[in-house]
Amino acid sequence: MADTTTRTLKLLALLQAHRLWAAAELADRLDTTERTVRRDVERLRELGYPVESVRGAGGGYQLAPGGALPPLVVDEGEAVAIVTALRSAASGPAAGLAEASVRALAKVMQVLPPKLRRRADAVRAMSVTLPGEAEVPVLDAEALTTVALACRDSTELTFDYAPAARDGRVPGRRRVEPLRLVPVGRRWYLLAYDLDRLDWRTFRLDRLADAKPEKRRFGPRTVPGGDAAAYVRNSLRAGRDQHVVRLLVHTDADLVRSRIGRHAEVADHADGAEVTMQVDDARWIAVAMGGLDADYEFIEIPPAVLHELRGRNAREARALYLAER
Structure with missing residues (x-):
């Protein structure tokens, strides 16, 4: 029975490549007979997989699109690729995609063997980041998925937390009822009810361990x-x-949402898009606006941020002046 189950799963993995397989080719790949392949195909159909038969010369079997997404069977390399892609998407700019990526990452990491987790970590460690992205706090996939699952399952959570040094709070163990993971700007935050302080608290995920x-x-x-x-x-x-x-950005609001919607609130405006950003570093404004390649103006800006941006612009203007000379 175990051999039959293993063979059937291997057959499903081959069919999920969405190509037409000749029965003889499948039999060779599975080290079995064409008759056994036919029986295994029928077994998959009984389980709800829409396997189509193509008759005649050049015919064979292929997996047709189904009404619902069936369980996927992936090999080790594909599993590592999925985790790597989901990690990138969880920190990416696409509005709405980050939250879905975290949910998917939590499900994958929950069943990923330790060996494949190490391979995925190695891929991340050896990856080169683009300029500007290196300053984004690196999220630990293990912590991210553990917190996401605790939110989903309404399970009490404990963790070590290191507040910002200037806050004057002492690092320590926290005991909470987690509610939601919320992306703001370039960071993820956990909203939870603190059981020791008997109040709601917001925790930065990159400071959680x-x-x-x-x-x-x-x-x-x-x-x-x-x-x-x-x-x-x-x-x-x-x-x-x-x-x-x-800020008021003079370009299509939908374009702005697609580029920085995960990092800011974007509202329609008669002259383009009104963008509200929460930043702890003025450099992020230049990165976000530079990626839009559109004219913009400030509606509201704190004096400290304005002062920092003026200093940066003065240095850039001086460098351009010297370059022209």
Whole structure:
């Protein structure tokens, strides 16, 4: 029975390449007979996989598109590629894609063998980042998926947390009821109810380590205001390491959303798009606006950010002047 199951899974993996396989070719790949291949194909059909038969010379078997996504069978290299791609998407600029990537990454990492996790970590360690991306905090996939699963399953979570040094808070072990993961700017935040402080708290995920789900399950609490994302954004605005900047970008709002929608709030405007950004580093404004290649103007900008940008622009102007000379 074990041999039959293994062979059937291998057959499914071959068919998921979405090419037409001759029965003889499948039999050779599976080290079996064409008759056995036919029986295995019928077994897959009974399980709900739409395997089509193509008769005549050059015919064979192929997997047709189904009404629902069936369980996938991937080899080791494909599994590593999936994890690597999902990690990149989780920190990428596409609006809406990051959240879906985290959910998918959590499911994959949950069943990934330790050997393949090490291979995926090696790929990330040896990857070269583009200029500007190196400053984005590196997320630990293990912590990201552990927290995501705890949110999904409403499971108590403990972890070590290192607050910003200027906050004056001492690093320590935290015990929380996790609610949501929220991406803001270039970072991920966990919104959770702190069981020791008896209040809602927002935690930066890149400062979180050794996350462990506990056995206790809980009924999710209602966050004040009812909107987890809005609560996190408001709490960051009240913090000392965030500045709110509003800009009017003179280009199509949908284009702006597709480029920086994950990093900012984008609203339609008669003259283009109104962008609200929360930043802790003025350099990110230049990176985001530079990627749009469009004219823009500031509607609201804190004096500290304006001062820093003026200094940067003065240095760039001087360098251009010297280059022209």
